Amino acid sequence: MFGADPLKWSRERIARHGPVFQSHLLGQPIVIVGDLVNWQKALNAEFKSVAMNFPESFRKASGQTGTADKDTHAFQRKAISKAFEPEAMAGYLPFMEQILRRYLDLWASQSAGVDLVAAGRKLGFEFAAALVLGKELDEATRDSLSVHFSNVINSFFTIPVDLPFTPLGKAMASRKSIQDWICRHVLLDYLDYVKTGKIVGRRGIIHSFLDGANPPDAQSPAFAQKIADAVQGTIIAGNDTTSTGMISLLGMWPQFPQHVKDKLREEQDVVRSRFGEELSCKAMAAMPYALATVKEVMRILPTSSGVWRDALEDFELGGKLIRKGSSMMMLTHPAHASDPKLPASQFEVPEHMDLRNLEDCFRPERWLKDSTRPALAVWGMGPHTCQGMPLFYQEAKMLLAILTRSYTVQNVSGPFEWKLLPLPSPKSPVTLTIHAHCFKVTLLDTQPVLFTSAQACHIQRIAASVPAASGQAFLALPGWLRFHRALTSRVGVAADEFAGFGDFADYIDDDDDEVEQQYSAPSLSPKHPASTLPSKGKQDSWIAIELYSCMLAA
Numbered sequence: 001m002f003g004a005d006p007l008k009w010s011r012e013r014i015a016r017h018g019p020v021f022q023s024h025l026l027g028q029p030i031v032i033v034g035d036l037v038n039w040q041k042a043l044n045a046e047f048k049s050v051a052m053n054f055p056e057s058f059r060k061a062s063g064q065t066g067t068a069d070k071d072t073h074a075f076q077r078k079a080i081s082k083a084f085e086p087e088a089m090a091g092y093l094p095f096m097e098q099i100l101r102r103y104l105d106l107w108a109s110q111s112a113g114v115d116l117v118a119a120g121r122k123l124g125f126e127f128a129a130a131l132v133l134g135k136e137l138d139e140a141t142r143d144s145l146s147v148h149f150s151n152v153i154n155s156f157f158t159i160p161v162d163l164p165f166t167p168l169g170k171a172m173a174s175r176k177s178i179q180d181w182i183c184r185h186v187l188l189d190y191l192d193y194v195k196t197g198k199i200v201g202r203r204g205i206i207h208s209f210l211d212g213a214n215p216p217d218a219q220s221p222a223f224a225q226k227i228a229d230a231v232q233g234t235i236i237a238g239n240d241t242t243s244t245g246m247i248s249l250l251g252m253w254p255q256f257p258q259h260v261k262d263k264l265r266e267e268q269d270v271v272r273s274r275f276g277e278e279l280s281c282k283a284m285a286a287m288p289y290a291l292a293t294v295k296e297v298m299r300i301l302p303t304s305s306g307v308w309r310d311a312l313e314d315f316e317l318g319g320k321l322i323r324k325g326s327s328m329m330m331l332t333h334p335a336h337a338s339d340p341k342l343p344a345s346q347f348e349v350p351e352h353m354d355l356r357n358l359e360d361c362f363r364p365e366r367w368l369k370d371s372t373r374p375a376l377a378v379w380g381m382g383p384h385t386c387q388g389m390p391l392f393y394q395e396a397k398m399l400l401a402i403l404t405r406s407y408t409v410q411n412v413s414g415p416f417e418w419k420l421l422p423l424p425s426p427k428s429p430v431t432l433t434i435h436a437h438c439f440k441v442t443l444l445d446t447q448p449v450l451f452t453s454a455q456a457c458h459i460q461r462i463a464a465s466v467p468a469a470s471g472q473a474f475l476a477l478p479g480w481l482r483f484h485r486a487l488t489s490r491v492g493v494a495a496d497e498f499a500g501f502g503d504f505a506d507y508i509d510d511d512d513d514e515v516e517q518q519y520s521a522p523s524l525s526p527k528h529p530a531s532t533l534p535s536k537g538k539q540d541s542w543i544a545i546e547l548y549s550c551m552l553a554a
């Protein structure tokens, strides 16, 4: 009953016993906290009345102790906090965009559609692993590590019996595989970073953790183990949560009310006109409606089911005496349902939480004003509040921005219901089809050429990187008209399969003397001396400028 509909289950009990009550779940007595007021009260008494605790199996498999000591916790939190500050976040944006565009292009190429859960899980793991490590993983490594991380997470609700065939036994074997992989593939780079400050690949979250280390520490095996645990722990913290967030956003997207989609589009039009196609820091900061939409998804379909605590002393909560040693579970979904800023309801499911009626209850606008802004418990509260929150918000906003600008997402499986525990996921398989919007560009008098907006962005980015003087000079070349025709007919024929910029480069490498000639012997106007032209090695940039100018004109 609890697992099937935790909201109904908790509402019935809250109506009978009040928002804090004792129950028996997962084979043990447990105190349930089901409203925001008492969540806040309990978690503000962290380290005094309550302490974080993980079940024994999970402690063993993850190496995470669920820091109950205030000073150790403050130290650990500080060690990683720089990774989530605005400057670090700005550094992750291009990497995030690259990952997202790669996935969306891949999904768009699958005409039969993609399975929502599998797609969200892959993207979520990729985000968590790549941004923590500062490097992308090849497909085989990513898939095998992702299974090992799932095994570790699956030990959360299991009995602590460590045998090869038990969930804990499998999780322990996976822990070993993860740690071996870390030692063989990334540890040396990180130890080297501590000694020399040199980054191999990109700056990841883990580099901020390493910044506090003393170079002599890098010699000790204990330090190496500490790094391996930090890598594993941070990926665990970000993996399932991010995957669930991606599944919720992608799954709810086709059901968003039309006025929400319209407002997202209006916002993206404004952002594009101010900042261009690039999803820069400034562009990302100018998307309050996209952020409000992400928060509304997380409110109505909470991406974490709750937090666990042990009572450290006897204390009062919601008019009940909580005994020292009690286990406590604070449930997110009922907490959101009880938000005092939202209308209470006499119905079983409050109207503002009714997933079957998004038309009426899904209202991102409520996040835009202090007077109507609800509270969000998905990130936890108090000293353990999620440190990855700004990272997820950027990922989620970027997903909404790119989808709004460039893709149409359809649910081809028909209506489905969500289950909420242990984390939100559809009750039945859901297939989404993702279509890239296309720009039709007519270059001169030839056939129109279709570009997906991802390709258009790519072209624009290259064009923008070329100095303006070179660009103008390039556009002034009369010989280009002929090159144009040749190029357009070539790309026009292959428009459906046009996969990226490589095609242009290949084209120029072909033995086409006429084109070569146009390239090497352009007739220049006196306004544009040869020195302002890009070198032949920059031909892709030339073409990008030309194509982009045609797109703008189109």
Ligand code: HEM
Pocket: 052, 077, 128, 132, 205, 234, 235, 237, 238, 239, 241, 242, 245, 303, 304, 306, 307, 308, 377, 378, 379, 380, 381, 383, 384, 385, 386, 387, 388, 389, 391, 392
């Ligand atoms: C939708 C995405 C996410 C959700 C819903 C989420 C949720 C949470 C929650 C509820 C807590 C508090 C746990 C407690 O009080 O017992 C937490 C803590 C934490 N999260 Fe997240 N998280 C998300 C993404 C991430 C990501 C992407 C990272 C990093 C890569 C991350 C890193 C952390 C860390 C380090 C803590 C521990 C903070 C502490 O103990 O002081 N989270 N998260």
